[in-house]
Amino acid sequence: MLNKEYIDKIKELKSKTNAIILAHYYVNPEIQEIADFLGDSLALSQQAKKTDADTILFCGVHFMAETAKILNPTKKVILPDIRTGCTLADLSKVEDIEKWKNSFNNPFLISYINCSTKLKAISDVICTSSNAEKIVKSIPKDKTILFATDKNLGSYLSKKLDVKMHVWKDYCRVHNTFSEEHIKELINEHPNADIAAHPECPEHILNYAKYIGSTTGIINYINKSERKEFIILTEPGIKYQLEKNSTDKQYFFVKNECGQNNICINMKKNTIEKIIEALENLSPEITIEEELRLKALKPLELMLELS
Numbered sequence: 001m002l003n004k005e006y007i008d009k010i011k012e013l014k015s016k017t018n019a020i021i022l023a024h025y026y027v028n029p030e031i032q033e034i035a036d037f038l039g040d041s042l043a044l045s046q047q048a049k050k051t052d053a054d055t056i057l058f059c060g061v062h063f064m065a066e067t068a069k070i071l072n073p074t075k076k077v078i079l080p081d082i083r084t085g086c087t088l089a090d091l092s093k094v095e096d097i098e099k100w101k102n103s104f105n106n107p108f109l110i111s112y113i114n115c116s117t118k119l120k121a122i123s124d125v126i127c128t129s130s131n132a133e134k135i136v137k138s139i140p141k142d143k144t145i146l147f148a149t150d151k152n153l154g155s156y157l158s159k160k161l162d163v164k165m166h167v168w169k170d171y172c173r174v175h176n177t178f179s180e181e182h183i184k185e186l187i188n189e190h191p192n193a194d195i196a197a198h199p200e201c202p203e204h205i206l207n208y209a210k211y212i213g214s215t216t217g218i219i220n221y222i223n224k225s226e227r228k229e230f231i232i233l234t235e236p237g238i239k240y241q242l243e244k245n246s247t248d249k250q251y252f253f254v255k256n257e258c259g260q261n262n263i264c265i266n267m268k269k270n271t272i273e274k275i276i277e278a279l280e281n282l283s284p285e286i287t288i289e290e291e292l293r294l295k296a297l298k299p300l301e302l303m304l305e306l307s
């Protein structure tokens with residue numbers, strides 16, 4: 001629980017700078033507690049686009065704050081720690097994907113929102129794990145579809161929707177490394193538990209899941225379920241929301257292959273102290289060169305239109 005002094009300080013700074021705090025479900029609980037809006041990538045993008053606050057303080061990772069700036073360029077977008085990268089977005093180099101794209105004749109590139117602004121700028125449409133099915137289904141059948149960046153999400157969509165897609169090879173270090181042994185152990189210990197997974201997990205892990213969906217999808221699924229125990233395959237930051245919604249359910253988060261809690265270390269770089277410092281200095285600020293921003297805006301707007 002956050003102390004009152006911190007809460008009051010943040011409130012004061014927010015009102016002084018007319019700031020809104022947007023936070024992803026994977027950040028630490030004390031940040032979720034003070035956020036004005038909490039969500040997954042899709043909900044946060046929609047919120048960033050419509051806010052009338054002067055400043056957006058983004059508690060998430062770098063590509064999310066950049067997305068907020070692309071969608072709402074007149075706002076000052078600040079990120080408490082500029083080093084909060086995303087391993088998936090950082091793995092996918094635009095030069096490599098552009099070369100891959102150019103090796104096809106008139107392809108249609110869908111890029112997962114977890115990517116750089118430069119990659120968004122060469123994409124035809126963006127998707128998140130919440131709207132990916134809708135986006136893929138909206139592409140005319142005669143198109144050659146390429147899917148970047150996450151190989152697990154791309155393969156899952158291609159199989160589920162029976163749509164031929166060429167899928168790029170990168171992955172999220174968190175969702176790609178769940179331990180199958182630990183899933184089996186948890187199933188043994190809690191045979192009545194329901195299993196929910198994020199589609200960034202590889203197929204052999206998804207095969208265990210009864211429900212597969214985005215972070216918000218998993219939270220909603222568990223909230224509506226009559227079951228009392230859940231084995232969960234996504235970042236454990238969502239536990240805060242789950243416990244807020246229901247106190248009589250138990251949540252078991254699967255560890256990674258090294259036997260550790262499978263956390264996204266970048267999301268955890270956001271801290272209350274850094275938030276206060278960022279609001280005091282209105283920095284580190286996200287800036288994007290206008291020509292690049294306009295190119296990246298097009299596929300993002302198409303995504304929001306189709307969502």
Ligand code: SF4
Pocket residue numbers: 061085086087088089114172173174175235264265266267
């Ligand atoms: S959980 Fe994975 S995809 Fe999400 S921000 Fe962390 S590294 Fe990136």
